[in-house]
Amino acid sequence: MEWHERAQAAEEIGNWDTAISLVSARAECYSADYQAHHNHLWHMDLLVRAERFDQLAELAVTDVHACRRLNKSLYERGMETELRNRAGDGDSGALYxxxxxxxxxxxxxxxxxxxxDLGPEDEYAHQLLADLRTPASEAR
Structure with a gap:
């Protein structure tokens, strides 16, 4: 069985250590090799599914994909305090x-x-507020 099949099998049964180990070894952010980049995105998804938010947060310092996946996951899980903390540390994606x-x-x-409080100069955050205030029927 090749590594990809082993990683998929591990993912299916929730063996996150094995799946993450196999995929991360072949992952590279923004690689010219599309498969390595795909593996990087898969790695980020595995970290989310394994709820390894601390690992994602460590990677998010320098990895835009980790940052996006972390913020999206915190939002989807209703983890308001964590989003607020990240926004307070200057993460505009967390603010949005x-x-x-x-x-x-x-x-x-x-x-x-x-x-x-967290983004008084952030034009996009102000525009987002304006868009949220406008009912969908008025936006058309």
Whole structure:
């Protein structure tokens, strides 16, 4: 059985250590080799599925894919405090997810406060707030 099949089999049964080990050994961010780059994205997904957010956070310092997957996963899991902490550390992607989360959970005033506190100069965050305030029927 080749490494790819072993990694898939390990993933299917939730053997995260094996799957992550096999895939990460053949992963490279922004590689000219499309397969190595694909493996990198697979590696990020495995870390999410294994809920290894600490590892993703370590990688997110220098890896845009890890940062995006981490923020998206925190949003999907409703991990507001973690998003707020990341946004407070300057992660604009975490701020955008935090704003969407707060707005989506019926707390538009908190979303506005988060932008004012964590990204007062962030034009995209202000535009995101404006877009969220505009009902979909008006946006057409």
């Amino acid at each position: 997810h935090l704003v969407r989360w707060l707005y989506g959970t019926g707390r538009p005033q908190e979303a506005c406060r988060a932008v004012e």
